[in-house]
């Protein structure tokens with residue numbers, strides 16, 4: 001299903017899901033404290049990149065089963081964020097990945113690890 005209210009990220013997927021890269025510039029209304037991006041949005045970006053590692057690795061729909069996030073520095077809103085995820089372990093029904101959000105100057109904003117599990121096509125149909 002198309003989601004016009006989503007972040008419209010276009011993940012770059014390398015080596016069958018070993019690496020995923022996303023860019024996103026979250027809008028001002030996503031702030032928590034004034035001009036500071038809400039941590040839930042950072043968690044969402046980490047989740048998104050980690051989930052795409054799982055989707056691409058299993059080559060089928062997959063969902064986050066677990067996500068752990070560490071917020072390291074505040075991020076401003078309206079600034080481009082870089083999200084890099086990397087696969088760290090694959091087993092039959094579980095992919096583990098780590099991810100980081102950084103600013104353009106390399107400042108580390110948040111890091112996370114997650115576990116992704118495959119689900120059936122009926123959970124997440126490929127086409128609308």
Ligand SMILES: CCCCCCCC/C=C\CCCCCCCC(=O)SCCNC(=O)CCNC(=O)[C@H](O)C(C)(C)COP(=O)(O)OP(=O)(O)OC[C@H]1O[C@@H](n2cnc3c(N)ncnc32)[C@H](O)[C@@H]1OP(=O)(O)O
Nearest residue numbers: 047048051055059060061062063064065066115117119126
């Ligand atoms: C090429 C294909 C293309 C596809 C389409 C592409 C188009 C893309 C378009 C759009 C992409 C958008 C991308 C968005 C991304 C957003 C990400 C999200 O927000 S995902 C939503 C939030 N997550 C959920 O809603 C999950 C909800 N949970 C579940 O559905 C289930 O709990 C699930 C599937 C995660 C597991 O359910 P069970 O019933 O299969 O498993 P159980 O009974 O809980 O556990 C069984 C065993 O599985 C392992 N297991 C399960 N969870 C584990 C964990 N966290 N850690 C380790 N092992 C775990 C353990 O061994 C466990 O056994 P023991 O219970 O320990 O005896």
